[in-house]
Amino acid sequence: MRDYWVSNRKYGTTPVGKQQGPGLSYPGFVTALEAYDLTTKGGGGDFARVIAACESFGPYCLIEGLAVNCYVEPVYTLDADFVVVAQVLQQVVALLEHEGFTIRRFSNSVNAQTPISDLRVQFTTDQRYQEFPARSQLREVLGVQTRVACLEDVVRGKLWAYSGPQRRLSKRKKDELDLIRLAEAYPELRELYPKELLDQLAGF
Numbered sequence: 466m467r468d469y470w471v472s473n474r475k476y477g478t479t480p481v482g483k484q485q486g487p488g489l490s491y492p493g494f495v496t497a498l499e500a501y502d503l504t505t506k507g508g509g510g511d512f513a514r515v516i517a518a519c520e521s522f523g524p525y526c527l528i529e530g531l532a533v534n535c536y537v538e539p540v541y542t543l544d545a546d547f548v549v550v551a552q553v554l555q556q557v558v559a560l561l562e563h564e565g566f567t568i569r570r571f572s573n574s575v576n577a578q579t580p581i582s583d584l585r586v587q588f589t590t591d592q593r594y595q596e597f598p599a600r601s602q603l604r605e606v607l608g609v610q611t612r613v614a615c616l617e618d619v620v621r622g623k624l625w626a627y628s629g630p631q632r633r634l635s636k637r638k639k640d641e642l643d644l645i646r647l648a649e650a651y652p653e654l655r656e657l658y659p660k661e662l663l664d665q666l667a668g669f
Contacts, residue, residue, distance in 0.1 A: 498608035508584030513609050518560045522553040526601035526612040528622045535604050535613050537646045546587045548594040620654050
């Protein structure tokens, strides 16, 4: 694969060069979903299947990095994080497992991933997020109509993740970067931020 890139803020069509390889030839344009599919070994298709499963059973919304990308200039990520209302989460997970996703359960999340794709799907089971779907908005993400947490809830979720005592340093630094990007674009939300982040933002 060569001569393509993914940097379309509106998640529409993405310019590419002609792809050369076994069974591949994509002259002109591909959609953002197709481009993401190419770079994640099928992650775009997996993302669309996850959204279809969530839509089948009830309220849900996208949070974390991909949700942040809906409000500021996108940054590439292999993670797709969701909130699904607790009453239907097991139905969503069972459907994905039936469709070939490997399911792993942890204390605060249920994770799903297919054997080939690089896309890592995580459903939080943290009860603090359960009100997010009710305030979510319909947006286009990777060419798929998706319920996305509202801006204020994206920030709240990021702050909760950032302040988690068990958060790995690498994850905490990514949270910090996302929060800084959001604060630069939406200064009015800085009132939600802790002093340590406000000190970094002083003068900006």
